[in-house]
Every structure is written in C-alpha cells, then in structure tokens.
Amino acid sequence: MSRFWSQVVRDLTPYVPGEQPKITNLIKLNTNENPFPPSPKVLAAIQAELGDDAARLRLYPDPNADLLKAAIAKHHGVTSQQIFVGNGSDEVLAHVFMALLKHEAPILFPDITYSFYPVYCGLYDVDYIQVPLAEDFTINPDDYLGQMWNGEQCGGIIFPNPNAPTGRLLPLAAIEKILKANPEAVVVVDEAYVDFGGETAIKLVDRYDNLLVVHTLSKSRSLAGMRVGFAVGHPALIEALERVKNSFNSYPLDRLAIVGAVAAMEDEAYFAQCCQSVIATRDTLTADLTKLGFEVLPSAANFIFARHPQYDAAELAKALRERNIIVRHFKLPRIDQFLRITVGTDGECKALTDALSQITA
Template identity: 60%
Template sequence: MSRYWSDLVSDLSPYVAGEQPKIADLLKLNTNENPYGPSPKAIEAIRAAAGDRLKLYPDNESIALRDAIARLYGLDRNQVFVGNGSDEVLAHVFNGLFRHEGRSLWLPDITYSFYRSFCALFRIPVQLVPLADDYALNPADYTGPHAKPPAGIIFSNPNAPTGIAISLSDVESIARANPDTPVVVDEAYVDFGCESSVSLLKTCPNLVVVHTLSKSRSLAGLRVGYAMASPEIVEGLVRVKDSFNSYPLDTLAQAGAIAAIEDTDYFNQTCQAVVATRETLTHNLTALGFEVLPSKTNFVFARHPRHDAADLSRALRDQRILVRHFRQPRIDQFLRITVGTPDDCARLCKVLSGIVK
C-alpha cells in the first residue's frame, strides 16, 4: 500500500483477466477469443484508414459506426452508445445508472466477475442473487415484490462462465417487473445461439443491451463495444463518457468495426463454425465422463466427477494447453474451455483422454 494512494485504491480488488502467455506452441483456450480471424474486409478497412488522417482526432461521436449498428438492429442512432470495449461501456453504465444512495445492484452470484470490481470502484452496494442448483438464472428471483427497489439489475445472457441462457420472455418479465429500475443484459456471447433482447427496447424503456465485437466479430484486439437503449439512457451515458474521455474509439477502431458489422456473410459463417465445433466438443467431453452445462456461447463449462478441476488445469498446462479455472465457491470444480478450431478441440480431447483414463 502506497502513502500516495487514495482510500478508494486501497479498498479495490481489481478484475483478474485470463492469462495472456508469451509461450510458443501453446493452445490458448482460456479467454474465449474467436479461433477464426476478423473479417478480411475489416482488416482492409483498417489498412485504408491508417494514413495521413491519423494526425487528426477521430470522430468523437462515432456517427458512422453508430449508424451501422443502428441499421443492423433497426434502431435510431440516438439509441446506440459506443466505447472502448464492452468493459468500458459497462463501466459507464455502472457509474451512470447504478449509483443510487442506499440501494443495491442485483446480480447473480455466479457471473462475469468484473461486475463486482465495478461495484467496488464506484461504491455500489451489491445484492447477490443465487443461481439455481442447475446454475440457471431464475427470473422469479428478480420479479417478486421488493422491500426496496434495486438500484439496478444486471446479468449476462448467455451467462458467463456457465454458458446457460434464458429466454427472451424471461428477460422481458424481469424488465417489466422493474419498470423504474435499469435492467442491463450483457450479451457478449449472444451470437452463438441465443436470442438478443434488442427487440424488447420498443416496449421496455428501462432495458439496456450491451454487445462486444471481441467474440463473434473476432476483434478482441480492437476494443469496440456498444450499448443499445432508449435515447434518454444513451444521453446519460454520453454525459458520463464526455466527462471522462470524449474520444474513446480511435479512427482505426471505428473503420474496422464498421466493416466487420457490415460483413454479415463472414460473421454468419464463423459463428456457425464455432457452434458446430462446440457441439462436437460437448459430445467428446461427455464421452470422457465430463458433465458439460448446456452452452449457448463460444465456450463450454465442464467438470469431471473423479478429477479435481485445479489438477486437470495444471495437467493440461503441462501439455501446453491453457483453460480457465475459477477458484470460486460453487464452481471450483469446473473448467471453462474456449471453443477453438476442430483441430484445437481434437488436441484438447486427446490430451484429456490420457489424463482422465
């Protein structure tokens, strides 16, 4: 602890990202990156933008990018908010929508761990809502009468790290039961088999839907995320953003993001490839004795009844394969395994076969 730190810094427990190793020939299945590269049109657009105009500031309103997102989902531009990755977008959501004196933010007990880091950073009280025994989110836990209205509700759909999704009608029931509360649905993995909640924005003005280009658009290195909501919510997020950083997306990021969003053929092709490989991986892991939760993401969440998850993770690393293990109550016997290429997953299952047998 430094004597120069503020009291806030001393109390923080920062988010811990998945390992980003610098080791050759390491199969990296720990951070849910897409195994297929970005759209060639995105790469071409980035190269075209990397010219003399980089001496100028980027469009601080990201108008062309917001227009592309709005066209994709049938929205107006003033319903779209963009930021430097969905984590930055979420930070502005937490800061701008959830800070209500004496009221708690409701979120599942097992979900994206950055949510709790944001709560600590912005001094937001937390109300953890346990997932069911099968690790599914129960909408009734959020729709019953409340002694005090939540400051907000946030959950991932599909959930991370479990991979389990709830239906569009379940999302709607949560939003409608809390009309004066912002309900945020983090849809980082929605394109791998789940229905987006964007269509509910017409009837649920309290809903906020957050997306990223890091997963299904294969642009984790570009850092582009966005939120879709009512114009009044987006206006509030812009006020927060412009009080922090008016230029969150650079010129190259905006150019690449627009091209990736508009290349729907490549997007559909790569998403379908990931889903097909996920089903094969699930089948093969089950044949090895693993219990695999039903996934609608680009990863699977699996445990073996006869092998400790930490031991399996270490044994895989010894064989130059990285997966994610969470030392967290209720899920410390699970491994989160990113869906790679068919060859990646075949290598993983071959190594696991030798370990578990």
C-alpha cells in the same frame, strides 16, 4: 501499498483478466477469443483509412463515431440515437455502473457471473446483492421480480446472457418478465456471447425504456484486439452514458477501430459463417467431453463449462498446461470443480480432448 493511495484504491479488489502467456506452440482456450480471424474487409478498411502515409492518424477521430453507430443501427433495426459506443464493452459497462446503476438502493446480479461487476461496484461505491443461481446454474427470473430486498427496492439489475462463466441462456420471455416487474429500475443485459446461440434482447428496447443491452465486437466479430463495444437502449439511457463518457474521455474509439468495426458489422455473411462454425465445433466438443465422463452445462456461448466427477479441476488444468493447453479455472465456491473451455478450432479442440483422454485414462 503506498501512502499516496486514495481510500478507493486501498479498498479495491481489481478484476483479474484471463492469462495472456507468451508461450510458443500454445493451444489457448482460456479467454474466449474467436478462433477465426476478423473479416478480410476489416483489414481492407483499416488500410484504406491509413492511406499511403498514415497522415490521418495526426487527426482526432470522430468523438461520436457516427459511421459505426449507423452500421450498428442498420444491423439491429434501431436508430443511431439508441446506440452508445465505447472502448470495449468493459468501458461501456463501467459507464453504465456510474450513469445508470449508482442509486441509493442496491443493484442485483447473480452470485456466479462476470466477475467485473463487483469490481465496478467497489470502484463506484454501488451497493449490491448477489442472487444465487439455481442448482442447475440457471438464472431464475422469479428472483428478480421487483420484490423488496432488505426493505429496499432494487436500484437496478445486471446479468450476462448467456451467463458467464456458465454459458447458460435465459430465454427472451424470461427477460421480458423481469423488465415488466421492474419498471422503475434499469435492467442491463450483457450480451457478449449472444451471437453463439441466443436471441438478442435488442428487439425489446422499443417497448421497455428501462432496458439497456450491451454488446462487444471481441467475440463474434473477432476484434478482441481492437476494443470496441456498444450499448443499445432508450435515447434517455444513451444520453446518460454520453454525459459520463464526455466527462471521462471524449474520444474513446480511434480512427482505425471505427472503420474496422464498421467493416465487421457490415460483413454479415462472414459473421454468420464464423458463428455457425463455432457452434458446430462447440457441439462436437460437448459430445466428445461427455464421452470422457465430463458433465457439460448447456452452452449458448463460445465456451463450455465442464467438470469431471472423478478428477479435480485444478489438477486437470495443471495437467493440460503441462501439455501446452491452457483453460480457465475459477477458485470460487460452487464452481471450483469446473473448467471453462473456449471453443477453439476443430484441431485445437481435438488436441484438448486427446489430452484429456490420456489424463483421465
């Protein structure tokens, strides 16, 4: 701690990202990266943008990323005016907290969810209430139906769907129920993993002006290393995000990220094939872990959340690491006996289950 730190920095508890170890021959199943490379069209688009001498890199990118907005709009059947783009969905979410969730009343989100949410609240001085998940780790929509919290109407609602780290999916009808009950509050649905088994709430944005849906290209489009995210909602919500963005960083996406993301969005066949492959591997992994005595929560994401009734999760994670396999373990109430396991390739998942079979023998 330094005497030069502001009080905001002193009070912050920063988000801890998943480990990115520099270990050879590692099976890395801890950060929910896609096991498949991006579409070959992504690399072709980047090479075309660079040209022969990369001279374009001396020029600023399009601050509005109009080509990318058009590609996203076409894919989701909305207009470019309904789209905001940013440097990964985490930056998009940061702007959401500042532009749309910073109100006098507290916002609501689940007690077990993406751990960046309380960090944003601390950074932007947003009051919040954590709503407990049900015993089966599902989000109960009845807990978000516009009731007063400590005498106050909520200032907004945010949750991932599927939720993280549980992987459990909230049906679209339940989301619509929450939207109808909270017409004066923004409802943000964080759909980082929805392409692996869920139904996107983007189809509801034309009916509810209080809905904002956030996506990332890190997961289903295999672009975690390129940092591209976007939000879809009513133009008035998008305008609020643009105002914050242009008061923070007018050029959030570089030239290569824009053209690469456009190519990823346009290659529908490759996208669908990769998602289906991940889903098939997830189903096999779930079945194999169940045979080993694990309880595996139903997942609509590219990861599973599992625990074994006879083995401590931290010890299992340690034993796997000794075999050069890393998974994510959260030392948090209610979930400290679970492991979050990214769905890797078929070979990686088999290596995982083989190792667990030896550990639990």
